[in-house]
Amino acid sequence: MSGLLSDAFLISLVAGAIAAGIPLLLAGLGEQVSEKAGVLNIGIEGMMLLGAYTGFYVAFLSGSLWLGFLGGAAGGLILALLMALLCVRLGLNQIVIGIALTLGADGITALLHHVQFSRTYPRLPAVDTLPIPLLSQIPIIGPGIFDRHPSVYLAIIAVFVLVWVFRRTNVGLNLQAAGDKPAALDAAGVSVTTTRTLAVLFTGMMAGLGGAYMSMIGAGIFIPFMTGGAGFIAIVLAMLARGHPTWVLYGALLFGVSLSLTTALQVGGVNVPTDVVQMLPFAMVMLVLVIFARRSALPAALGLPYVRGQR
Amino acid sequence: MTADAGTNDPTPTSAGLSGQGTGMPEWLVRIVLALVPILLALIVGAAILLLLGRDPISFYVNIVRRGLISWIGLQETITRCAPLILLGASLIVAFRAGLWNLGIDGQFLLAAVITAALSAWMIQSAPAWIVLPVGMIAGFLVGAVWSLIPALLKAYQGVNEIVTTLMMSFLGVSLANVLIKIPFNDPNTTVPQTMTLVTDDRLPRLFGTTINIGVVIAVVVILVVHWVMTRTAFGLRLQTVGANPKAALHAGLSVPLLTVVTFGLSAGLAGLAGSVEILGVWGNVRADWNPGYGLAIIPLVFLARFNGIAVIGFTFFFAMLSIGGETASRRADLPNYFVLVLVALILIFMALTEWLSHRRALARRA
Numbered sequence: 001m002s003g004l005l006s007d008a009f010l011i012s013l014v015a016g017a018i019a020a021g022i023p024l025l026l027a028g029l030g031e032q033v034s035e036k037a038g039v040l041n042i043g044i045e046g047m048m049l050l051g052a053y054t055g056f057y058v059a060f061l062s063g064s065l066w067l068g069f070l071g072g073a074a075g076g077l078i079l080a081l082l083m084a085l086l087c088v089r090l091g092l093n094q095i096v097i098g099i100a101l102t103l104g105a106d107g108i109t110a111l112l113h114h115v116q117f118s119r120t121y122p123r124l125p126a127v128d129t130l131p132i133p134l135l136s137q138i139p140i141i142g143p144g145i146f147d148r149h150p151s152v153y154l155a156i157i158a159v160f161v162l163v164w165v166f167r168r169t170n171v172g173l174n175l176q177a178a179g180d181k182p183a184a185l186d187a188a189g190v191s192v193t194t195t196r197t198l199a200v201l202f203t204g205m206m207a208g209l210g211g212a213y214m215s216m217i218g219a220g221i222f223i224p225f226m227t228g229g230a231g232f233i234a235i236v237l238a239m240l241a242r243g244h245p246t247w248v249l250y251g252a253l254l255f256g257v258s259l260s261l262t263t264a265l266q267v268g269g270v271n272v273p274t275d276v277v278q279m280l281p282f283a284m285v286m287l288v289l290v291i292f293a294r295r296s297a298l299p300a301a302l303g304l305p306y307v308r309g310q311r
Numbered sequence: 312m313t314a315d316a317g318t319n320d321p322t323p324t325s326a327g328l329s330g331q332g333t334g335m336p337e338w339l340v341r342i343v344l345a346l347v348p349i350l351l352a353l354i355v356g357a358a359i360l361l362l363l364g365r366d367p368i369s370f371y372v373n374i375v376r377r378g379l380i381s382w383i384g385l386q387e388t389i390t391r392c393a394p395l396i397l398l399g400a401s402l403i404v405a406f407r408a409g410l411w412n413l414g415i416d417g418q419f420l421l422a423a424v425i426t427a428a429l430s431a432w433m434i435q436s437a438p439a440w441i442v443l444p445v446g447m448i449a450g451f452l453v454g455a456v457w458s459l460i461p462a463l464l465k466a467y468q469g470v471n472e473i474v475t476t477l478m479m480s481f482l483g484v485s486l487a488n489v490l491i492k493i494p495f496n497d498p499n500t501t502v503p504q505t506m507t508l509v510t511d512d513r514l515p516r517l518f519g520t521t522i523n524i525g526v527v528i529a530v531v532v533i534l535v536v537h538w539v540m541t542r543t544a545f546g547l548r549l550q551t552v553g554a555n556p557k558a559a560l561h562a563g564l565s566v567p568l569l570t571v572v573t574f575g576l577s578a579g580l581a582g583l584a585g586s587v588e589i590l591g592v593w594g595n596v597r598a599d600w601n602p603g604y605g606l607a608i609i610p611l612v613f614l615a616r617f618n619g620i621a622v623i624g625f626t627f628f629f630a631m632l633s634i635g636g637e638t639a640s641r642r643a644d645l646p647n648y649f650v651l652v653l654v655a656l657i658l659i660f661m662a663l664t665e666w667l668s669h670r671r672a673l674a675r676r677a
Contacts, residue, residue, distance in 0.1 A: 042473070082659075092662040095411065095473065096613060100662075103606055104655030108359075110648040115363055224648070232477050239474060275488040282481040286460060289470055289478075 007139075009264055016260020017253055018148060019218045022155050023048065023210035023227075025252035027234035028241070029162055030206025032248055035238050036166075037199035038179035038306070042098025043083050045231025046105030047204045048211035050075040053109040055212025056222035057116075059124055068216045069151065069209055076208020077201060079105060084200040088193055091306075102231070110224035117222065124220045149217050155209075162245040175199055176243075182306040192306045207231065229282070236285045240292065255281050344668060345614050345621070348660035349628070356653050365643045373642055378635025386521045391630040392623075393525035393591060394419070395611075397584035398604055399622035400533040402612040405577035407540050409553025410465070412574065414476030415581040416605035417483025418457050420596075422450035422582030424487040424505060427589045427596045428495040431506035439512045447528075447586045454582020455575040457483055462574035466567035472574075484601055491598045503598040514591040525591035530623060532580065537619025549573055581605075607633075607651070610658040629654075 027048055034041045041047075054075030059068025079101050086092045131147040166172040177185035178195040186192050214230070215222045233255055241247035258280040265272050335343075357367035377384045398415055405412035430446040461475035492503045514523040540546035552559045552569050560566050584604075589596060611629055615621035636650045 040473075086659065086662060090663075090666050092666055096610070096658055096662055099606060099609055100655045100658035103651050103658070107648040107651030107653075107655060110646055111359075111363065111652065114646045114648075224646075229477075229481050232474070232481075236474050236478070239471070273489060273492060275485045275492065279482050279485040279489075282478045282485070285478045286475065286482065289464060289475060290460070 013257060013260060013264040016264055017256035018152060019256070020259035021252040021256025022152055023214040023218065023230055024234055024237060024255055025155055025159070025249055026210030026213065027207045027231060028237035028248040028252055029158060029245055030203035030210070031234050031238035032241060032243065032245065033162070033175060033206075034199045034203035036175045036179050036243060037196045038182060039083075039087060039196055039200050039203075040094050040098070040235075041083065041200065041203050042095050042235070043079060043101030043105075044098075044203065044207045044234055045227055045229070046098075046102035047076040047079045047207035048214070048227045048231045048234075049102075049109055049225070050079055050105045051208025051211030052215035052226055053112065053211075053222055055208070056124070056215040059212075059216045060122055065124075065127060065149070065151075065216055069212050072208040072212020072216075073205045074208065076204040076206070076211065078204075080201045080204020080207075083204070084197040088196045088200060106225060109222075113222060113224050121221065124216055126220070127217050151213060151217065155213075156249065159245045159249045166243065166245065178306075186306075196306070207234070210234070233281060233285065236289070240288060255284065258284055341616070344664055345625075345661075348614070348657050348664050351660040352653050352656035355656050356649070359652060360643075360649075363645070365645065370639050370643050373639035374632060374635030376635070377638040378631035378633075383521075384634055384638075388627070388630045388634045389522050389526055390592060391634055392626050393523070393529040394584040394588040394602075395604060395608055395626040395630055396526070396529035396533050396623055397580055397587060398608045399612050399615075399626055400529075400536040400619065401577045401580035401584065402609060403533070403536055403540060403617050403619055403622065404549070404573060404580065406612060407546075407553055407617050408549040408569070408573040409556070410570065410573055410577070411473045412458065412476050412577045412581075413473055413605070413609075414458065414461065414478075414480035414483070414578070415584075415608070416601065416603055417480030417487075418454040418578045418581035419585040419588075419605065420487040420601055421457055421483040421490075421585070422453040423585030423589045424490050424495065424596045425453045426450040426586040427505040427508065427594070428490070430512075430590060431508045431595065434508060434512050442508075442512065443514060443590055446590050447583055450582040450586025450589075451579040452582070454585070455579040457582070458574040458578030459571075462571045465574070466570040480605070487596070487601075488598055491596055497595070505595045508590070508594040510594065513594055514587070523591035525587040528587060529584075532583070533619040533622060536580070540617075540619075607654050610654055610661065614657070614661055 027044055031041055031044055051072035052075075055068045055072025058071025059065055062068070083097060083101060086097045087094045127149045129147050130150045130153070132153075166175070174185060174190050174195050177188070177190075178192050178199070182192045185195065210230075211227060215226065219226065237248050237251040237255070241251060258277075261277050261280060265277070353371065357371070360367040360370055378388050379385060398419065401415055401418075402412065426446045426449055429449050430442050433442045433445065457479060458476070461470075461472050461479055464470040464475055465472040491505055495505045496503050497506045514525050516523050517527075540549065548559070548564055548569060551562060552564065552566055552573075556566050559569075588602075607629065608626075611625040612622060615625050632653065633647075633650050637647050640647045640649055
């Protein structure tokens with residue numbers, strides 16, 4: 001009992017939840033935009049993984065995390081460009097292409113990792129944090145939440161930027177229309193293809209950033225297949241959030257907690273097999289889906305290519 | 312709006328596949344349409360190998376030499392076909408009924424572990440001719456049970472099965488490892504693994520080769536699946552649900568029930584694949600063993616346009632690629648993941664080829 005509720009356990013849990021939750025948050029926000037616009041992006045797992053690789057590689061070469069983030073975003077964007085070209089422009093099956101992109105990213109990053117790093121396994125140095133005055137002094141949650149790398153704060157700010165975009169801007173309205181009634185958007189004189197293309201590119205960028213956070217800051221190292229299903233969890237987050245970016249944030253933190261429980265339990269002195277704890281996030285998704293099944297909402301035209309004049 | 316609108320139907324458009332006007336018989340057009348993406352993927356794959364500083368020609372030659380020409384390799388390739396063909400049959404059932412069962416890896420692995428533990432325990436008191444069939448039935452049931460939650464959620468709540476089956480797959484893989492490490496762990500080994508079924512008690516082998524009868528079972532199963540799906544009333548019902556659930560409802564079909572049955576059959580066959588792989592080849596399951604055939608087999612089933620006979624052909628090609636690829640990769644000092652890249656490229660080019668032929672058919676009609 002004392003071990004479970006000790007400060008060390010709680011501090012490690014909060015810190016781990018943020019570290020594991022931020023990649024989910026970024027990717028989940030990205031997926032939300034793409035789902036809103038009617039594109040189900042199964043390739044997001046691959047986009048995260050490629051972003052994790054390119055982000056790590058750029059940061060490793062340049063020594064700058066910010067350049068690394070740029071690299072990660074570029075990695076995600078490359079796959080998103082392919083996805084936009086094949087699925088939005090040509091209207092190919094979104095799920096087949098999504099699986100292909102994930103498989104391709106799995107293979108390519110594992111190959112490149114083997115060729116470049118498999119003998120040295122380089123690590124990035126620990127990151128500098130930006131403590132927020134006063135707030136970071138709060139016991140237990142202070143150091144976990146308010147003494148992090150600045151990118152964490154930016155990711156959380158992004159949630160509220162998206163809230164504003166969805167509620168207050170034409171872009172938000174166009175995205176919604178592209179997913180729910182593409183023909184109406186077309187009739188209003190806005191290109192569905194362009195709207196969806198931009199949405200997919202945004203998703204790729206966010207997924208790449210999430211992956212880059214995972215490798216550069218979360219782990220400090222790139223490992224093949226390191227995303228381990230995080231992209232798929234991001235899809236579920238976006239699905240359950242029903243278009244609310246703040247819900248993605250809560251969901252990401254919740255899954256972050258369950259992902260970080262292994263380490264925290266070990267710090268607290270409880271030894272649970274890793275495999276059991278690895279099941280937690282996925283079991284949680286299933287539980288949430290069983291309970292809130294009817295409440296998961298998706299746009300009407302999700303997954304369907306738009307062809308003008310065709311019903 | 313429920314999640315059910317989120318599924319885009321896996322059934323490919325058949326328009327544009329007919330070879331009318333080109334002067335080629337339709338079956339030839341189909342074969343060409345299937346071979347072009349493979350060829351393009353091999354070419355791009357060669358470019359990637361060149362970029363990595365490897366010799367693509369010798370890489371491909373090594374694949375063929377080891378996977379097809381050498382007798383030992385050929386036997387391994389044919390043996391590898393057994394689980395792959397069964398997984399293909401599993402996907403044909405689901406895809407033809409318009410359902411995305413993307414959880415076959417979890418169903419496969421969980422069934423493999425339970426089959427391994429059950430058969431190694433039963434063999435102490437029962438002869439092999441009882442143990443082997445019971446093991447396979449158990450594998451089928453385990454797979455089917457593991458699909459129950461996604462099936463019920465899809466059938467009665469309209470929850471998108473892509474996500475639920477993927478989640479259950481991750482869960483299944485972890486659960487399989489927990490089972491191996493705790494209840495089914497063989498106390499006599501250092502690496503966690505299940506008790507071993509000795510070679511003599513495994514599936515019988517064919518005519519003095521290393522090929523076990525698993526591949527025969529697999530071929531029979533996929534032919535039966537193909538026949539049921541294309542030639543029987545039950546198959547037609549499933550295809551109707553797949554093509555248009557609303558029309559199926561109006562035709563008086565119980566769509567929820569058919570959905571659950573389809574999932575059960577599809578996942579059961581994936582489980583059977585796991586059983587056959589264990590009873591035929593390995594005899595036990597080691598911790599963290601996960602061949603991950605699932606994502607690789609999906610493109611093959613699409614390439615084969617859900618045709619069971621064509622799946623056998625593509626599976627053989629893929630099995631050769633993966634058996635030969637292991638050796639070729641080792642010789643080239645690369646990890647075996649290059650095959651993943653090839654599969655991804657095949658998928659993309661396949662989708663593109665389909666789009667182009669569709670466009671040509673439309674243009675001809677206009």
